[in-house]
Every structure is written in structure tokens, then in C-alpha cells.
Amino acid sequence: MPMTRPTSPDPQRKPVMLTVDDDPAVSRAVARDLRRHYGEANRIVRAESGPDALDTLRQLKLRGETVAMLVADYRMPQMTGIEFLEAAMDLYPAAKRVLLTAYADTHAAIDAINVVDLDHYLLKPWDPPEEKLYPVIDELLDAWRRAPERPIPHTKVIGHRWSARSWEVRDFLARNGLYYTWFASDEPVGEQLLQAAGEDGKRLPVVVTEHGDPLVEPSDAELADTLGLTTTPSQDFYDLIVVGGGPAGLAAAVYGASEGLRTVLIETTATGGQAGQSSKIENYLGFPDGVSGSQLAERARRQAEKFGAELITARTATALEINGPKRTIRFDDGGSIDAHAIIVATGVAYNELTADGCETLKGRGVHYGAAVSIASECEGEEVYVIGGANSAGQAAMYLSREAKSVTIVVRAPSLEASMSHYLIQQIEQRPNITVRTCTEVHCAIGSDYLERLTLIDNRTGQTDDVTCARMFIFIGAAPRTEWLKDVLARDDHGFILTGPDLRNVCGWTLDRPPHHLETSVPGVFVAGDVRSESAKRVAAAVGEGSMAVMLVHRYLAES
Incomplete structure (x- = not known):
């Protein structure tokens, strides 16, 4: 199943016709005659031994190229033509197979029809090719084109x-x-x-x-x-380091770079954060028809890069150090970068479900979040979505396009307290979505993969076994700020305290009060869901990311 924002596959890639003969003169002659007649629509490749030809086929297979025809000489050292064609069938079973034989070897060619499902054998010499070679090859190529193998160059x-x-x-x-x-x-x-x-x-x-x-x-x-993603910062020192590539981090990168700050964004997995996995965001300003999280993230990424921000992927920040006016981010591989100011926008991660079996079956039917790529895998399946916030509702709507049924499981007596009204209305109108309230997952059951769930009614204590092919979990969220616990002030849940919330927290060293999104360390700011008491909405995160840059400018002007 393909996933998109591709560099598009090359539609001009030609099918390969491969010839193999240990006699260089014969090899060149075969290739010459094939190239003369078929070279415009096909790529002619030749080899001078069976093992070399197999190596070539392996390389072609890995590059995603198609092979329309294999032409092999019968008598070759190391590997006969029949042995080669038999091995080649494992790599390219759809390729047409032709054996070149001398008159004395016609019995072997006939035997090969049963061994390698030979399509044709040609006697050497085949002159004139217009009479003895091309009519045979034309017929075989026509047959191949009726059910061709598609190139997979990506x-x-x-x-x-x-x-x-x-x-x-x-x-x-x-x-x-x-x-x-x-x-x-x-x-x-x-x-x-x-x-x-x-x-x-x-x-x-x-x-x-x-x-x-x-x-x-x-x-x-x-x-x-x-695969060409940028993983290493180009400089050792920046004006601004943004840690986290969700909506808040991307907004900070856009505004930081557009306002002249040397800006680098560090992201562990991919830009977009949890919002990037959303199938459709319908309540974001300016998109009346909705926008997918991946589209929003992609546009923001391009916008940040347009203004000169560096976006670094697959690097994990593990420590924040304060050295006078310099702020240092250390990575899990031992590297580090420095900056005048830092914006932490690492968002939150879904809490793990502690029900029996969930840890064992994680990734084998038990999923946290719901990547858009999974939806097509759910065709005809009975799936369960655990959680009652917007992310769960959006996932349920998207999964319901392919799944046989989608059941939303929530502990609360209704969805109203945690989900937007527009989503609740959409869910009520989708016939294959069911909502089970006051219900929790008691255990996940399966051997190699998830097969069933045991649900428990938290009012009556009664249990219910249900068939379930996949379960997508959206229960609560944790900020994952352990790497900052000895540096920045946090609340009891690990979210980072900022601005007015720092009044009763020791450690502030300046005469001025902290700026609204500033942490207990001057010059380190926070934006988005990782901030204590944040709104937990995409629009709020974007607003905080842009506002944090304005406060960075104030801090730099004061320093």
C-alpha cells in the first residue's frame, strides 16, 4: 500500500529485456538484434554468465524495475541456461523465458518446457532475425503486456x-x-x-x-x-532552538525564521505531532472544509523552510543545560547545539492502557493514536477506539470509511464533556459507529495478534467479550518532560510552568517577572500542549508558538 507526499514514480522507466550468454560474440549479437528492434520501448541488458545475470536481476528487483523477457543460452559454464531461468523465476515469475540452443540440444530445450515453464526456444543461428527472432519475441512481448508487472521505483x-x-x-x-x-x-x-x-x-x-x-x-x-531527511544541524550556535515539531513548534519555526532569527527545529519522529496524525481537522480557522493534520503540517514545514529555518528529524533531545547566557540542548547520540533562546514545544504523548494483554499486543492490533495509513488495513474489520476526546472522534470517523464497524469506548457517561459538538453530531449520523459509555477495557486477548477484547461496565461490573481486529487508544496524555525535571519547574503532572504560574516557585533569578510563556529559566520558553494549563487545541498551539517568538525577541533585547 503506497503512502503519499511522494517524489512520484518515474512513468518512463522501460521494461528490461535481459540476455545471458557466455560467448561474448553471441551475447553482443543477441543484444544488438534486440536493441535494433526493441530498444526504443525496452532497455536491453546483457550478462555473460548465469550468476552475473542473477545478480543483475536482484539489483533490478530491489530498484523496482520490471523485466519483460529473459533470453538465456543453454550451454554455459557455472550455470546452464535452464538453471538460470529456474532461479530467475523466483525473482521475476511473470517474465517471458526464451532458451537459445544449438540443434543438438533441442531435446534439452523441450525438457526445459516442463522444468521452467519455457515460453520458447530458439535455434542458433537465428538469422535473419526478421524471420526467426522478431516474430517470436513480438508474440511473447504482446502476451507480457496483457498482464505486465508494474514498476515500483520508490x-x-x-x-x-x-x-x-x-x-x-x-x-x-x-x-x-x-x-x-x-x-x-x-x-x-x-x-x-x-x-x-x-x-x-x-x-x-x-x-x-x-x-x-x-x-x-x-x-x-x-x-x-x-532517505534524505536532514538529521544534522548545519551550525553549532543559533539564535533560537525549537524542540518539537507539532503545530506550536512549526509556528515558532515559521515566525522565528521569518523575523530574522537563526532558527533550528528539532523533532524526534516527524513534524506535525499528534495533530499531524489527525485525518481531518474541521474547526481550524480558515479551512471551512477541514484539513488533514498531515496537510497542515506539510504546509507549515514548507513555510518554515522557505523562511530559512532548519528542520532536523530523528534526533531526540535528552538534556537542557544553562551555561551563562548560552542554552544547550544535548542529544541522545552525544551531540549538542547551543542558542541564545529555546522554545520547548514537545507536546504530549498518549497514556498507555494498563489492561492485561495491551503491552504484549502493542503494534499487533493494539495501536496508540491512529495514523491515516492504517485505515485501508481495516477494511471489513471490527475496530475499537478507546477515548472520548476530539482525536478519538476524528479517528473513528476516518476508520469508519473502511472498517465494518467502529466502536468508541469511553469511561464517561457521554461524549459531551470531552468532544466538540460538531464531531458528536457526525458520529451520531455514521451508521457503523457505536458509542459505549461508562465502559473500560478489561483485557486484550490474542496469540500472535489482537483477536478479542473483554470490556467491563463501570456501573454494574459486568463484562462482555467482543471480537476486535484492532484497537486504537486515545486515553489522556502525558508531557514526557522527564529530561527537563532538574532544570525547569513543572506541575504535579509534569507539564511545564510558565509566566504567572511561577509566582510561588523558587528559582527565578531576574528582577523582572517572567514573560507569559517563559519558564523558570530565563530565555527558555514553552508553547503548546506541554505547557501547564494549555488549551490543548491546534489553534491555541499555533498561537502560542508565534507568541513565544515575540517574547524571545523581548528577551534578546533585554539581554
């Missing part, structure tokens, strides 16, 4: 449907707008790609780049480096 992901890391890789690529096609490791094309990569399927996922380079069980940083 990134390919081969993994197991119920592998947690396979889902994480797909989510990383999708959220970063990197085009890919997904193949299950136990399906024919997936098996062919694994064979071409020299893998047996025990180490998954395997990501094959558009250049044909296989990455086995890659980390996010390895994916980012290989």
Missing part, C-alpha cells in the same frame, strides 16, 4: 503485518511524507524482494530504497539519513 517496505516495528517504520515514513509501497513478507512479491536482498525473512522489516539499497531492521535515524 521505497519498498517488506515486513510482517503483525510486527510492531514494521508498523513503526511505516508510520515514520508516512508521517515524514516519504512515498513507499508495503509488501507482506509472506506474499509473493515480498518473498521475491527478500530473496533479492539476500534475506530469509527472519529479520524484519527490510526497507529497500529507490536506488535498490536494502536496510535491514533500520532505526529511525538510519531511515532518515538514507
Whole structure:
């Protein structure tokens, strides 16, 4: 299944016709005659041994190219033509297969029809080709074109449907707008790609780049480096470091860079944050028809880069240090960067469900959040959405397009207290969405993947076993600010205190009061959901991101 914001696949990539013969003169002659007649519509590739030809086919497979025809000489050292064609079938089963034979070897060619499902055998010499070669090849190419293999020149992901890391890789690529096609490791094309990569399927996922380079069980940083995302800051010192790439962080990057600050944004996974995973945001100013979170994030990312902000992906901030007027961010790989000022906009992460079985089945039917890429996988399935906030409602609406049924499970007696009115109305009008109130998940059940849930009514204590293919969890959120606990003042839940909320907090060192979004450390500001008592809405986060930049300017003017 492809994911979009691609660099589009090249529609002009020509099908390959590969010839293999150990006699260089014969090899050149075959290639010459094929190129003369078919070179305009096809790419003619030649090899002079079976092993070399197989290596070429593996490279072509990994690069996503199609092979229309294989022409192999019967008598070759190391590997006969029949042995080559038999091995080649595992990589390109749809390619037409032709064996070149001398008159004395026609019996072998006839035997090959049963061994490798041979399409034709040609006697050498084939002169004149207009009579003995081209009519045969024309007929075979016509047959291939009636059911051609499609080129896949972009990134390919081969993994197991119920592998947690396979889902994480797909989510990383999708959220970063990197085009890919997904193949299950136990399906024919997936098996062919694994064979071409020299893998047996025990180490998954395997990501094959558009250049044909296989990455086995890659980390996010390895994916980012290989696929062209920026992972290293170009400078050691900036005016402004923005930590977090959600709406607040992107707004800060746009306004910081547009107002002349040397600005760098650091993001662990992908720009957009939780909002970037939303299928449709309908209450954001200026988008009366709604906008997907990924579209909003992509536009903001382009806007930030247009003004000169650097966007760094797959780097995790692990420490904040204060050294006089310099503020330092340290990364998990040991690197660091410095700046005059910092805006923390790391948002929040969904709390994990503690019900039995959820941890074991995480990534194998149990998901936190709901990437848009998952919806098509839910066709005909019974899925459950746990949580009653807007993010849960948006996910339920989107999943209901493909799923057989969607059930929203909430502990509260209704959705009114936590979900916007417009979403509640949409949910009520969608026939395949059901809401179960005063209900919680007691346990998740499944062997290799999620199969059932046990729900419990928190009024009566009664339990109910239900069939469930996937469960998407949106329960509460935590700020994940442990890396800042010894530096910045936080509330009892870990959210960062700012401005007036710092009145009763020790540690403020300046004569002036802290600015509205300033933390307990001068020059370090906070925007968005990670701030204590924030509004937890996209528009509020964007507003705070832009406002924080204004306060950074004030701070710099005072310093």
C-alpha cells in the first residue's frame, strides 16, 4: 500500500529485456538484434554468465524495475541456461523465458518446457532475425503486456503485518511524507524482494530504497539519513532552538525564521505531532472544509523552510543545560547545539492502557493514536477506539470509511464533556459507529495478534467479550518532560510552568517577572500542549508558538 507526499514514480522507466550468454560474440549479437528492434520501448541488458545475470536481476528487483523477457543460452559454464531461468523465476515469475540452443540440444530445450515453464526456444543461428527472432519475441512481448508487472521505483517496505516495528517504520515514513509501497513478507512479491536482498525473512522489516539499497531492521535515524531527511544541524550556535515539531513548534519555526532569527527545529519522529496524525481537522480557522493534520503540517514545514529555518528529524533531545547566557540542548547520540533562546514545544504523548494483554499486543492490533495509513488495513474489520476526546472522534470517523464497524469506548457517561459538538453530531449520523459509555477495557486477548477484547461496565461490573481486529487508544496524555525535571519547574503532572504560574516557585533569578510563556529559566520558553494549563487545541498551539517568538525577541533585547 503506497503512502503519499511522494517524489512520484518515474512513468518512463522501460521494461528490461535481459540476455545471458557466455560467448561474448553471441551475447553482443543477441543484444544488438534486440536493441535494433526493441530498444526504443525496452532497455536491453546483457550478462555473460548465469550468476552475473542473477545478480543483475536482484539489483533490478530491489530498484523496482520490471523485466519483460529473459533470453538465456543453454550451454554455459557455472550455470546452464535452464538453471538460470529456474532461479530467475523466483525473482521475476511473470517474465517471458526464451532458451537459445544449438540443434543438438533441442531435446534439452523441450525438457526445459516442463522444468521452467519455457515460453520458447530458439535455434542458433537465428538469422535473419526478421524471420526467426522478431516474430517470436513480438508474440511473447504482446502476451507480457496483457498482464505486465508494474514498476515500483520508490521505497519498498517488506515486513510482517503483525510486527510492531514494521508498523513503526511505516508510520515514520508516512508521517515524514516519504512515498513507499508495503509488501507482506509472506506474499509473493515480498518473498521475491527478500530473496533479492539476500534475506530469509527472519529479520524484519527490510526497507529497500529507490536506488535498490536494502536496510535491514533500520532505526529511525538510519531511515532518515538514507532517505534524505536532514538529521544534522548545519551550525553549532543559533539564535533560537525549537524542540518539537507539532503545530506550536512549526509556528515558532515559521515566525522565528521569518523575523530574522537563526532558527533550528528539532523533532524526534516527524513534524506535525499528534495533530499531524489527525485525518481531518474541521474547526481550524480558515479551512471551512477541514484539513488533514498531515496537510497542515506539510504546509507549515514548507513555510518554515522557505523562511530559512532548519528542520532536523530523528534526533531526540535528552538534556537542557544553562551555561551563562548560552542554552544547550544535548542529544541522545552525544551531540549538542547551543542558542541564545529555546522554545520547548514537545507536546504530549498518549497514556498507555494498563489492561492485561495491551503491552504484549502493542503494534499487533493494539495501536496508540491512529495514523491515516492504517485505515485501508481495516477494511471489513471490527475496530475499537478507546477515548472520548476530539482525536478519538476524528479517528473513528476516518476508520469508519473502511472498517465494518467502529466502536468508541469511553469511561464517561457521554461524549459531551470531552468532544466538540460538531464531531458528536457526525458520529451520531455514521451508521457503523457505536458509542459505549461508562465502559473500560478489561483485557486484550490474542496469540500472535489482537483477536478479542473483554470490556467491563463501570456501573454494574459486568463484562462482555467482543471480537476486535484492532484497537486504537486515545486515553489522556502525558508531557514526557522527564529530561527537563532538574532544570525547569513543572506541575504535579509534569507539564511545564510558565509566566504567572511561577509566582510561588523558587528559582527565578531576574528582577523582572517572567514573560507569559517563559519558564523558570530565563530565555527558555514553552508553547503548546506541554505547557501547564494549555488549551490543548491546534489553534491555541499555533498561537502560542508565534507568541513565544515575540517574547524571545523581548528577551534578546533585554539581554
